[in-house]
Each structure stands twice: as structure tokens, then as C-alpha cells.
Amino acid sequence: MTNRTKWQAHLPTKDQVREFITSSTGPVGKREIAKAFGIKGADRIYLKQMLKELLEEGVLEKGHRRSINPAGTLPPVLIIEITRIDDQGEAIAKPVKWDEDTPPPVIFVNNKTGNRKGPAPGVGDRLLARTHRQPNGHYEAKIIRHLKAAEGPILGIFTRTGNNGRVQPTDRKNKKEIVILDEYSKGAQSGEVVICELLPGRQFGLPEGKITERLGPMGDAQSISMIAIHTHGIPYEFSETVKKEALKAKPVTLGKRTDLRDVPILTIDPADARDRDDAVWAAPDDDPENPGGWQAIVAIADVAYYVRAGSALDTSALERGNSVYFPDRVVPMLPHELSSDLCSLHEGVDRPVMAVQMWFDKNGKKLRHKFMRALINSVASLTYRQAQDSHEGHPDEQTEPLKPILDSLFEAYKALKKARDKREPLDLELPERKIELNEDGFIKAVTKKTRFTAHMLIEEFMIQANVCAAETLIKKKRPCMFRVHEPPDQDKLEGLKETLSDMDINFAKGQVMKTATFNRILSQAKTETDRELVSALVLRSQSQAVYSPDNRHHFGLNLKNYAHFTSPIRRYADLLVHRSLISAHGFGNDGLSDEVADNFDAIGEQISNLERRAMLAERQTLDRFTAVYHANQVDKIFEAKVTGVTRAGLFVSLEPTGADALAPISTLGHDFFIYDQDRHKLIGERTGVVFQLADKIMVRLREVDIPTGSMVVSVEEEDGSSAFDAKARGKSRRALSKGRKPGTAPTGKPRKKRTTPKGKKRAQQRKSHQS
Template sequence: QGRIISRLGDPSAPKAVSLIAIHEHGIPDSFPDAVVTEADEKKAVGLDGREDFREMPLITIDPWDARDHDDACYAHEDTDPRNKGGHIIWVAIADVAAYVPAGSALDHEAKKRGNSSYFPDRVVPMLPDRLSGDLCSLKEGVPRACIAVRMQINAKGEKISHSFHRALMRSPASLNYEEVQAAIDGRPNLRTNPFLKPVLQPLYAAYAALLEARRVRQPLELNLPERQITLDEVGKVQSVNFKDRLDAHRLIEEFMVLANVAASETLNEKASSLLFRVHEEPSPEKLDHLRDTAQAAGLNLAKGQVLKTAHLNRLLSQAEGTDCAELINMTTLRSMTQAYYSPQNFGHFGLALRSYAHFTSPIRRYSDLVVHRSLVSAHGWGDDGLSPRDIEELDKTAAHISETERRSMVAERDTTDRYLAAFLSEQVGGELEGRVAGIAKFGIFVKLDNSGADGLVPMRSIGSEYFHYDRETNTLIGSDTGVIISLGQRATVRLAEVIPTTGGIALELLALDGAALPKGRKNFAGRNPRRKPTKAKRQAAKLKRKVKRSRS
């Protein structure tokens, strides 16, 4: 027995793809009337009780299609003679706390959602559009409430001091990453040209200094391309591409990391309650798997020492430019623990920071709103800071929003898988190139070059012989031919089947590293033979001895 609670339409229709994931994972996608009413009644915050930053050229730099603008920045040379070659960096963040009082209907709904969720065809926002796309958004030419941090750095990019300010700003320009990068590369347009010398060049000068500090700190330097799915007007996949990673992206990231560190440090110094962003080091088991993968690729990750990101960066550097670069980057990522929120500080392993908090995206993350309220309370800026109940429930809030973040990540991944399957559905029967990205008892996973999609080659369909899975070396070994299938090998596959509603992609393996699979005597169709073939045994033993020697 059951009842229909919602109709999503044809499950194979393009516009149903993200809706399936939204409902499957229980992401709230409509706001209660009381929340919408409360948001609609809000008026723009004025200058009362705030510093006036309206003449400061704080610009926003975002994706070209961004609807909400959390952050703006400005930098200039430090005129202090004691800080020769230093810079002053300003980062201004939307003052969401001014519009979302603790305990209000808006607050309860934002906390319930925990974060915004992003899909190729839609955004499920944490806050109603009246706030996220209007009053809180740092729009061009419009006065907007903000919490800003002024940071003084030296010529080596090290932060010397910082201070927080509650202000009213007015951004002179909302620019996108591509046009900012083009301007710095000597191709300014009508929008960026007036800001090139007074704003953009000083921003990049400060960024160059921060890069020096980054090289010393050695945060984890993963190099994984970000996929971009482009849809047409009816929601069908038009293209799948990989985004170029520009210095403009890195600049904003470095500024935001610095501002987040400043927020964490200030609240620590003032003994204020907050939510830290915690990232613990990898487990020994996952590190062993990464080490085995590296050794199979002819690379080395040292053992028997306290793990630091510098050790992992050394491995990533060894892999750079080789056929196994993507595999090592992906395996390193998979060896990482999931970051989470906590009222207790355990540091951030990936960023190589002792203390870290999220401050820079309060429109789309509830954690940042909590940090903003804590800053308001710590500075005595008003009565819209952390409430006693907020403080009492910090542990519960941290666990909840860590879970909503994971929920959104899974829903976004499932949606991407379904879109990719739909995109590939017209290529069934065709040959594609990829690389072995995963090996298990039931088959191998191949990451396809043209889309980055992962497809499964079932064990029963591999060649014409039984393949033995060796857990220690993470390889498949042919019973008759002794052929070895290992991570990182180039693979030619035939697209056998796709199921867009589930995102499933089935492949048939045709060749490895350009050579067709050799023929065995018999196809066991996925059944284990009564005795393990002696050739597979010998090959596995040989690989194990090699691994043991390299470990010692």
C-alpha cells in the first residue's frame, strides 16, 4: 500500500533528471509560505551603525552565469614603510546575518537545508530568491550590507594583521573569471578596461605574493579537471566539456582561504563559539592503497613518517605529465577523509592549516552564517549575533549541516551520472577510449576520455578466459594467458548499454594499451573454477613479491 505524493513526469525526460535526485535524497525544493512571506517583507539595510565603504572599488568575480554574489575584493600596495613590498587585501562578504535573524522562519528553513544544491539545470537555494538573488547579493552599483576583513600581508604573502568591519558597500563591477583573465593577459574589454590598472593589476600583484606563502605551506595540489555539462533549452545535454582552470579562479580561492583563516583566528582569540571546517588526515588503510597504486605505476610514497601534504605533493609531482597522472590524482583524492563541521578544532589537513572556518559564502552555506553571527557577537555589532540556543546546539548543527552537505554532493553526482548516460545513449555500439580507473571482483571501471564518465566492464565479459582478482596488487590476471589488467592502463571499449534513469553505463573491453586482448581457452562466464589456474597463481605471487620488495 502507498500513495502518490508527487508527480515528476516522464523519468526519461531531460527536465526530470535533477528532480529525481532531489526527491530521492530528500532535498527540500520549495519554500513554506511563511518563509517566502518573511523574505518578501525584508527591506535593504542602510548605513546606520556601519562603516561607509561605498567608494571602495570592491569588485565581484564569479562565473558568467552566477545569480548570487557572496564576495567582493580589492587590493592595493601597502604604504607602510615597515612593510616594503607588502599589500593590503580587502574581502567583503554579504551580510546575511542582517536579514536572517536566529530563530526566525527563514533561519529554520536555511538550517534545515544546510546549503544550496547545484545541478546542471537548476539551483536549489538555501535562501529564497528575494535574499539570495537580491538583497544579500553584492550586485553591481547597488548599496549592499557586508562584513569585510582588511588583511595586511608582507612581500612573502604572509598575513601580518587583520581586522573585521561591518559596512555598507557598492560594487562598481560584477565581472566574470574569463573576462578578468583576458584583461590581465592583455585583452581587456569595455567592462574590464577601466578597472585594469586601478583594481585588477593590484589584485594579481597581491595574489602573486600569496602564491609564495602557498608554496611554503604546501597545501594539497590536486589537479583534477572540472566537468561542465551544457544543456539546451529543453534540458537535453548539448555538450560535455572540461573547464579551464584560470589564475582568476585561483586568485579568488586564495583570497577566500585567507579571509576564512582570519575569521577562525579572530573568533579563537576572542574565545567565541564557532563552527570549524575540519579535514583530518587519511586513514592508514587508504594510504596503503594509495601507496600500492603508486608503486604499481612505478612511483613512490614514503612510509614510516608523519604524513604531510608535502609528501603527497611530491607523489603528484612525480606523476605529472605521465600516463598515470589522472589516476594518481584521483586515487589521492579518494584516499582523503570527508571534511566536516565541528565546534572543536582539529585542523585542516588538505589546506595545511591549523585552524580554518567557512566565512565567505553565507548565501549558500549555513556554516558561514553561524560564523558571521559569531563575528557580530564578538565585535558587539548588534543583537543579530549568535543566540544562546545557537551556542547550545552547535554540536547538533555541525552534524546536521555536515550531513546535508553530503546529501547534496551525492544528489549532484547522481544527477551528473544520469546526464552523462543520456548524453552517451546515442553512441551505443560505438568505440570509445578511456583509462582503467577502478578494479573489483566483479569487473573493471573505465573512465572515458570524451566525457569523464565512468563505465563498468563486467567480469563475465572480459576476454575469453577466467580472470583472477588479486586484492594485494589490485589487478586482474588472466588464467590462461597471464595478461594483467591494472589501474591506469589505456583501454579501448565498446559502449554496450546505457540506462539514463539510473546513470548506469556498461562497456565491453576491446583492447588494453592499444593491443587486443589475447584469447584464452575457455570462458568461465564469471564462475570461479574449482582450482585457481596455476599461471594466474604464479603471476600473482610474482607481483606480491615485487610489492613486498618495494615496501621494504
Template sequence: MAEGKPRRATTKKPAGKKKSGGLPTREQILAFLSENPGKTSKREIGRAFGVKGDDRIPLKQMLKAMTEEGLIARDEAKNLRRTDALPPVTVIEITHTDMDGELIARPVSWPGEEPAPLIVVAPDTSRKKRDYDEPPAGVGDRVLARIAKVEDEEEPYPYEAQVIRRIGKGAERILGLYRANKKGKGGRLVPVEKKLRNEYEIAPEDVNGAEEGNLVFAETVPGKKYGLSRARIREVFGDSEDPRSISLIAIHAHGIPDAFPDDVIAEAEAAKHHGLKGRTDLRDIPLITIDPADARDHDDAVWAAPDTDPKNDGGVVAIVAIADVAAYVKPGSPMDREARKRGNSTYFPDRVVPMLPERISNDLCSLVDGEDRACFAVRMVFDRNGNKRGHEFIRGLMRSAASLSYRQVQEAIDGRPDDIAGPLLEPVLKPLWAAYRIIAKAREVRAPLDLDLPEHKIDIGADGRIAGVRIGDKFESMKLIEEFMIQANVCAAEQAEAVRRKVIYRIHDAPSREKLVALAEFLATLNLNFTRGENIRPANFNRVLSQVDGTEHDRIVSDVVLRSQAQAIYSPDNIGHFGLNLRRYAHFTSPIRRYADLTVHRALIAGLGLGKDGQTDDEVAELTEIAEHISMTERRSMIAERDSKDRFIAAFLEARIGAEFTGRIAGVTRFGLFVKLDETGADGFVPISSLGGDFFHHDEIIHALIGQRTRIAYSLGDAVRVRLEEAVPVTGGLRFELLDGGSEAPKGAGRRSRAPSGRSGAKRGKYGKQARGNGSRR
């Protein structure tokens, strides 16, 4: 038998009955992969479940969907495995040692959306005498290892590895804070990443000019097995106390490109404004831009008016005009390659890392009021009930009548116009508002997922330091723009199909069965029923959200509903958008900051014959690869933006150590509680060791820590009062002490976890042994 081919004799047959129609369920596939780790191919799954004939294609589609959803993953040999478990043999990289001197590793390949699991490397007692000519595996080494699941939940690491052989060197790059030794030369590196709790020794010859408090990039030095790991500094960024370093940490920690190559800058600077030639003149239409007051770019404009067609009584016409980025960024050009590499712009409280150079994003493709700008517009016609009757795409030249903020528009509509919005109220804003009201009727019938979560905004002062944290503004004018953009995006997807052009869709799958079951179990603890039939719709979630609206449970139920959703991604294979309840949806409205939109513009240009700068055959062939890449860059930016916000807030709260705050329990683990503060939205941790002298059980169903003796319960969503004990700006970490909160545990609660969490107050190291290896809160 050829190497790598599954042996049928050793494959366990699946238990349980198959789904009607010849297909296994997702649960059966996941169970089968758990029972048959290793070389399990698509063919092996089909054979095991007796899938034949016409059922093979649906099985292939199901496995693809499960892969995109992150439930399973395919290795280089196209074998499948569950993503929540490592294969029995894999390549790992030893990244650091823990507080007990044990070697800790991560898998080199990990396709899941959650952070890769930590692996403790077992001591190698089987090395033969001749092997001692080669040093044992140490930090920075890549090794082939046998992986075993650690079943004891008291252990901090979920996997243990037994080294088979070293296969190469993979020095880890670490962003951290340099602390110089008070006596002697050299110093230590304090990593900014929360998962890396250990410090690294910096030898005098490896300091590379760094000074006390500098933010630096270092790489691990291999070979040291015990004691403090070593690292050498490769790059110095400057003083970590400088508030500008906060975003810099996130940029470099997540590998976000922030400097444009010279050829990209040269191409952007050489670009010229496009005139009217080959375009429709839209300059007489009073299109306006509506954005946040601090918007850094303006790439979409809107206009609406009653439809004059007598056959559409009560209907409206609306135009959404978008900056024509495709006119300046040609396929395969230096700017295009760099934009694809970045995938999207990344926004921090104090800066933006743009996808395109400023010459493009802030000048040629920014729809500045009073200036001619090339645009790609869609003219849409809606009936009196908000149903779209038709649309037309136009490559035009526009001139924005005004650049307004959401607040300006809202106050004008509410009867308080300022000097800029006042003259536009009757001729522009009121017709626009009336059109929105009509279009919103169809939205209400469509009933998309209606989550309304507060967003905290960080205000930065002139000195670059955080001036305050507040809940972001919410205006109905924001919903107006959102709905117009959604309609334009739908038109783009529909038009691409009509002209038979392949595009990248924005897709959002329905929640997995496992997440729906977990959600229903949690809601049951609040006496809320959740219907989870085969045909789940956003309306199912909206009914629950409306039941808790305005109650003490509204925030936490909204959070849990959000967590139950799949992640939206980009793909050339359309499965629709569950959250928006739309069959076709493609991003069209922000080509300045999203590469996906640029690819859609090019597809429409080619399909409608609107120019020679449209989609190329090479781009069509690479759409799958592009979609996977920009889905990754989007996730990367989201995490970097979130991390940066955490660090800014930690810096803001550092001066308030010892202060008391109110908040709610936002997460429950067997190591302790995560608390979100009401005032700032900051997240911090309450270690289980600080909860008192009881023994706590982690009840996974009701998301609570239950005291064995006191029967006190600390549950998800509970209001609490905490004291800030520690704030670490360089990592964004906050540690709280719980002062007040908790309630009596429900009858029977506290016995539904596989293992107890641990005794609160037990002396187990700096943060408690239970919390060791817990890592980042995300």
C-alpha cells in the same frame, strides 16, 4: 547485573602491546571492537587496555575522532562498534525482493558515509503454529533480526538476517518511472535508484492518474512475500522525457527541500535594503566580484593595493567583502529555520536549489555592480613574503565596481582586456594580481595538498537539453579568488578565538592509517615510494603527485590520493584542516549558500560588538547539532549533484549507443570494471561476464582483475577502448563492452584476494550473478 551493562567475564582481552603513553592504537581499538561485538562502551575499552588517570581524556578524544572519521559509531545506549560491520542484533527494514524472490533489507540505523549494506533475509522455519495468525515479514516491514556475516564472497549480499519479530511498518518511498501495461490496466514501477534493480507491480487502483513514462513517487505495499513486490503511486511529477525531470529526480530522490514555505517567502519579500547607519562606508573602494560566467549569485568581492605603511615595505593590503546575510536572516526566524534545514544550496547543471529565497540570494545579498549593498568585510595586511601581519573585520556598505568572470580577468591580465575589464586593468586588476602573487609565496611555503583533477562541465541548451560536455575552464584567476577566500576564512577562525566565541570550524582530519597503508601498497606497484610516518603532511602526497605529473599515471594516482583522504566536515571542535595545512579554518565567505558561514558571521558580530543580530546563547548550545546536520546536508547535495550529472550525461550519450570511446579504468571490483571516458568524464560499468572466457581473480593490492589462464590484467588506471552498449538516463547507468586494453599481469599477481571473482562469460542472469547486488558505483 543491570541489563545492558557489559559483562567483563565475557569480554576478550586485547592482543598485542599498547602504544607508549598508556593509549591503545586505532588498530587495536578496531580489533578489540571486532572481537567484542555488541555492548562495548568507552569504559569497557579503557578497562580492557588499562587506561587510567590522565590518559582517559586522550582516549575519549581518540574515540570521538574515530567516530567523526566514520571508523566507529555509537548506538543509543552509547555502545561503540565498527561502522564496517553490523551489530549481532539490530532493527532492519525489508525494502524489496531480488531477482530470485529473496527478501532484501537494509539496517534502519547506519552512520557510515558509504551506502548501508544489503541484507538477505533468511526464510523463517522456526515459526510456531500460533504465529501463523500473523502474516510473515514482507516488503515494507521493520523487524528485529539476528545478523550474521556472510563469509562466502561469491554470495552477492554481505549479511544474512534471521527474523526475531516484526516491530512495525516502514513503507519505503520509491522514485521511479511508470510503465503502463500494454494489455489491461495497471503497470509497473521502474526505480531510478541503481541499487533497486527490481520492478514493482502497480495495481489499477494504485495508479493515481499516472500515465506511461511519468516520473512518480510511490510507496511499497507490505505483506507480499514472493514474486514481484507491489507499490502504490502517491505523487506524479510529469513526463520523464522532459529534460527538466533529470534534476527533479535527484532533488526528490535525496530529499532536498525545493519549495519555500509561505512564511519564509513573506519574510524575505518584506526585507528592506540596509543603508549606511551603523556601518563603515566602503563605497569609494573599487571592490569587484569575480565568478564563473554562469554564476547564479555574487556574494564575495575583493580589492588589493600596496601597503603605504613604511614599516611594511613591499607588503600589501587586501579586502575581502562578503554579503551581510546576517543583517537579513535573524536567528530563530522562519528564514533562519529553513536555511538551517537546507544547510546549503544545491547546484545542478540546469538549476539551483537555493538555501535562501531569491529575494535574499539574488537581490538584497547579491553584490550587484553599481548598487549599494550591506557587507561584512575583512581588511588584511601581508608582508612582502605573503605572511599575514594583521587583520580587521568591518561591517560596511559597499558598491561593486564591476562583476567580472574568471575568463575576463584572465584575458585582461594576459593582455586581451575587453571593454568592461579594460578600464579596471591598471587601477584594480594589476594591483589585485600583484597582491595575489605575494600571498601565494606563503602558500608555497605552507604546501597544502596540491590535487589538480579535471572537472567536466555540462552545457545546457535553450531547450533545457544537454548541448555538450567539456572539461571545465582552469584559469589562474580562479586560484587568486581561492587564495583570497582562504585567507579570509583563516582570519574568521582566528578572530572567533580572539574574542572567545564558539564557532563551527571546517575541519579535515589526516588520512587514517588503513588508507595510508592501502595507498602505499598501490603506489609500490608503480615503483613509487610513499613515506607514511607518524607526522604525515600534505607534502608527502605532493611529492608523489609531482613524480607522476605529465606521465600516464598522473590521473589515476591523483584519484587514488584523493580517495585516501578523510572527508572534510563541520565541527565546533577544532582539529585543523589537513588538506590546506592550516591550524584554524572556518567558512566565512559564502553565507548565501552555506549555513556554516552564516553562523560564523553571527559569532563575529556578537564577539566584536557589531550589532544586535549576532550569535545567541541558543545557537551556541546547538552548534554541535548544527554542525552534524550541515555536514549531512553537504554530503547529500554532493551526491545529488553527482547523480544528476550522471543522468544528464547518460541522456546525452543515449543517442550514441554502439559508439566507441577511449577511457581509463577508474575502479576494479570482483564483479567487473568501472571505466571513465576521456571525452565526457562519464562513468560506466564493464561486467566481468563480458571480459572473455577466462577465470578472473581480483587482486586487491594492485587493484586489478587477473585472468587465471591468460594472465591478462585489467588494472586501475589502464587506458582502454570500449563500446557503449546501454545508456539509461532515468538511473544514469552506462554499460560498456571492453574492446581493447589490459596488459600482462605482474609476476605473483592474482593470488592476493580472499576469493576468486568468477568466470567471465558464465551465464548467470541478465547481468551475471557476480554483479547482482553490486548496486551503485558510489
């Protein structure tokens, strides 16, 4: 340890020097450190000795051109590999070479590199890049050179051309077709979805490949889901080892478990539910000191009993992270023998559970709770519609004898709702759609989901159980995988503020953000379109929810302690929470090991990424299903809602299917459109026509690309006239800038003439000539 004399007391400590180097974004050497701390003369000897010790301790390391970096710092130029594409289309990478014991830093790839040409990077691509460290420890990378295309199998649509054929990749970023010679076609026919691999040796022209697997016709429902499964690398088959472990599983006996089989507990799920994670029960609290209070039990499938840490089942579940749901199928996290049978809380059979019993006062405030490892026997498996009909006085044959049980559940929910309303979680108006398939697996209808009180009842019971799990693990000082939703970043709120000012809704950007603030904003929206617009903007301003061992709270639910506990059949995070609860209560030897607990940071990042992968695959599959549905409706006029505004044009959602389509800016009318990024608007410079989020417009379907699920539309009325023509005829609609005169700015003031240097010179020349 470097010792400081009295006359050196003003010099920095090791921690201060290390903090300075870590927080610096540019290269740091002895000169920069000396300048930052005012170190001069003989004091430089002290600094040199300190840096030597920090290097020997491994805290710092020597970098490029005599710079000094924190340990594990990336070099300024290196080869990186794209690992995933996030929801915003941003590429995330990792260094190809990483010898440290710690996880590699996150690298965000900046593809906006001036005049550099080439395809956008895709998963698996390797790039030579220049990196720049951010204060938060992440890196931004600018591409120098694209080293090679993504490796691995390529999914595409086969088209026969003479004796040979070609494959058009389904990946929207991969525009180049692949030539397939007849000897490598495996008998594929035009229109089939195939998997192929590239053949080596061809340097120029279209690449050659060979088909390794035929998945079926493009129009087939099964092939639509398989495109997403293969594109995103989602494991959909279980190994023989995993299958054998699942087949060995046997029903559980009571043993040391709490016997809850006499409690009339039941499940309430969607009509098409593939598994049943949770069962519920409620009754008035018989404690005289809690008048009007309630007690409730939430019982969750005891997956930890069957999926032991370190087993093949566990390794497979972590690799998947979660179940993935498509319109025609589910890719489960666990094999069918567990997910749909032994772990599923079916009616009339004994099932092992992790249960939490909770007590609430008459206003829904939780008084206490306790966890149990128990055995239940569900009295009924009901749908939301059945529960709702019973609540509204229309029970069927199954729910008639259960009416007292259901009435108690709804009365308990009334109390819980009082506390929920007081808490004020984020309340967005975002309509959801449900796709109904016919017997052939194709879309029969697209309907808006009806949200029953029964839905909200189950949702609130699950939220309370999740809170109990987090609170218990915090109290017992055990590891917990929290569900974290941080407050929105202030920079993201700028666009919301600008748009709200146009709608005469006050929003002070600098204030402390609370869910109540957003709810108050939503309540000020005057029309349904305005409410949808504000809801969409508020949603865009929110942070991405993640899994983390660090409790950074859940902003959207307005809860300080929150962890997913209620769906271990389909989410690995919940299984980890179950194991930690088992260890915390001494419920068995199948709890959470210290080794796994120490790795919670990396596991949290992994399952968060897998969750995003699943969401993207599900969304893209919906796009392809709706593209098939609309394939024979080209040239038809649709009502649409604007869901995104970019420089390239408008993203719209077609009614009633909710299908996504792009309206290129060239179809909006004969005008030059200015992109207002903060207000999410396109503004016609000459006409004053305005397109913005949530606008209702008419569009004509122009193109449908089933392989990619993309569609192109043009903005026009039923008679073929454009938005520009509609304004010229004096049509009144909100997209026409609320009557603003042509040639005016969004503020209503006269638009300033553009004064580029070349424009100024020409103006002076004209003025001189006229004089």
C-alpha cells in the same frame, strides 16, 4: 564518594574503572573489572560499593546479563532505522527507540552477513540487528532480519500495459515493479516520471500502488533533476511563512556600518553564477614599514542581517544545510528574494557585508587583519574569463577602465602565492568537466574546465579570509564551526604504498603524513596517466572533510585554523561563523545565541550529512544527464579511463563526457581475474593481463538505463576483439602488466599452485597412481 584506606591504595579510582568500561568492546561485569585490576578477596566489597555509586550517579547503567555499561549504551540486539547512505555506499543507522537527552550513537550497518539473503538496506528501512560497540563510541550492526521496506513516496518511470500500468523505481536498490491500476494512474503515459505510494493489503506478488504526482517525460531535463530531489528528500519549495519573511526584507541603510562605498571593490564569478557572495579589492600597503607589502579587503554578503536566529528563514536554511546545484537549476538554501537579490553583491547597488581587511608583506605573510560590518557598492560584476583576459593584456569595454584595480589584485595574488607555495597545500591533478546545456535543457557538449589564474586568485583570497575568521574566534574565545580535514588514516595508505612500489616511487607508510609528502610523490609520476593514477589514489586515501566545533585542523590546505566564512548565501556553516563574529565584535544583537552555540556538535554533524547528501544528488543527476546524452549511442566504441576496480569488474569514465559505466568482469576476457584490493588491480591468472586505476582502455557501450543513470560497457577494441585478444596479438599497452609473462604473479615470480586440502588429496592420489 568511596574512600580508600592506605592498604587499598593500589585499587582503581572511579575514573579508571569508568575508562576501562568505556574502552571495552565486549560485555563487562564485576568479574572482568576485578580481573583487569587484580582485585581479590575483601577488596571486592570496595569494588561493589564503587559500582553502586557510579550506577546511582547515572555514569553507568545495568546492561544485558548483569553487564555494566557506560550510560547511553545500546543493547546487544535492537531495532534500528537507516538514516543515510554515505559516499562509500555504507548504511548509517540510529536506534528506533532513544529516550536520552544526548544525540544517539552512530551505527554502521555491516551488510556482509554470510548467507543472509535479501535486499541491501535503504534509507528509512527498519532492521532487527545485533550491535557491537567500538572503542570510539560508535557501533557496528549486523542484520538479523529486515523488518520492512522504506516508507514514503516512491519515484519511478511509468509504463502503460493495456488498461493498467507499472512503475519501475529509479532507486537502483529497489528492483520490484509496482502495479498501477488504471483508476490510480492519474492519466500517466508511458515514459513519464511519476511519484506513487504503495497500497495496503497485498502480501504476495508485485505490490500495488497509486500515482500521486506526474513530473513529466523521462527525457525532459526538468524531470532528471526532480528524480534526485525526490530520491534524496531535498526540500525544493519554501513554505508560505518563509516566503513572507523573505518578501518583507528591505535594503539596508548605512547606520553604524563602516562605509566602504568609495572603495573600488568588485566581484569575479563564473559566467553562469546564480549568486554573488564575495567581492574583493587590493592595493599596495602605504605603510613605510612594510615595503612591497599589500592590503586587501574581502567583503562577504551579510546574510545574518536578513536571516535571524529562530526565524522561519533560519529554520528552513538549517533544514537544507546548503544550496544544491544541478546542470539545469539550483535548489537554493535561501529564497530567491534573498539569494539572488538583496544578499547578492550586484554591481552598482548598496549591499550590506561582513568584511575583513588584511595586510600582507611582500612574501604573502599575513601581518594583521580586522573585521568590519560595512556597506559596499560593487563597481563591476566580472566573469573569470574577463578578469583573465584583462590580466593577459586583452581588456574589453567593461574591464578597460578597471585595469588598474585588476592589476593590483593580480599583483597582490603573486605575493600570496609565494606564501601558499611555501605552505605546500595538497596539489592533486584531477581534471574537471563542465556540462553545457542547449536551449532544451539537454547536454550540448562536455568540456574540460579551464583553470585560470583568476580562479586561483579568488580561491586564495577566500582561503585567507576563512583563516582570519577562525583565528579571530579562537582569540576571542568564541564558538566557531571549523572546516575540519583530518590526516589520512594509516590503514587507507596501504593500497597507495603497494601501487607506488609497482611504479618505483618510494613511500614510507609509517612516516608522519604531510601534504608535502604527497606532493613529492605526485612529482615523481613519470607520465600523465601515472599522475592521474597517483592523484586518484591520494584522493581515495584522504579523510572526509566535515564541520565541527572541535578544531582538528585542515590537512589538505595545511592550515591549523580554518573555518568557512565566505559563502553564507549557500552554506549554513558560514552563517553560523558570521553570527559568532557579530557577537565577538559587538556588531549587533543578531549574533550567535548561547543556546545555538551549545548545540554546535549536533549542528556540525547535521550540516556535514546534508553536504554529503547534496554531493551525492549532484553526482547522480550528472549520471542521468549523461545517460540521456548516450542513450542513442549504444553499440558505439569509446575511449575510457578506469576510475574504480572491484571484484565485479571495472568502473570506467567515458571520453569526452566523463560518463560513468560498469564493465562487468565477464567482459574482460577469457581468463580468471584475481582482485588485488591493495593495488586496485584485476590480474588475469593465465594471461597476466592487468587492469588498474587510470588505465586507458577501449569499451563498447552495451546498455543505458536512464532512470538510474547507469550504463554497462564491454572492454574491447574497435574490431570487436577483447583485451585478451589484444594481448594475444602482442599489442603493447600498460594494462598488459608491463610485459609480464603469463602464469607469473604480480611480482614477476612463478605463480604458486593452489594447495587447498582437496587439491592436496587429489595430487597425492595422482602421485600414488602413477607410482
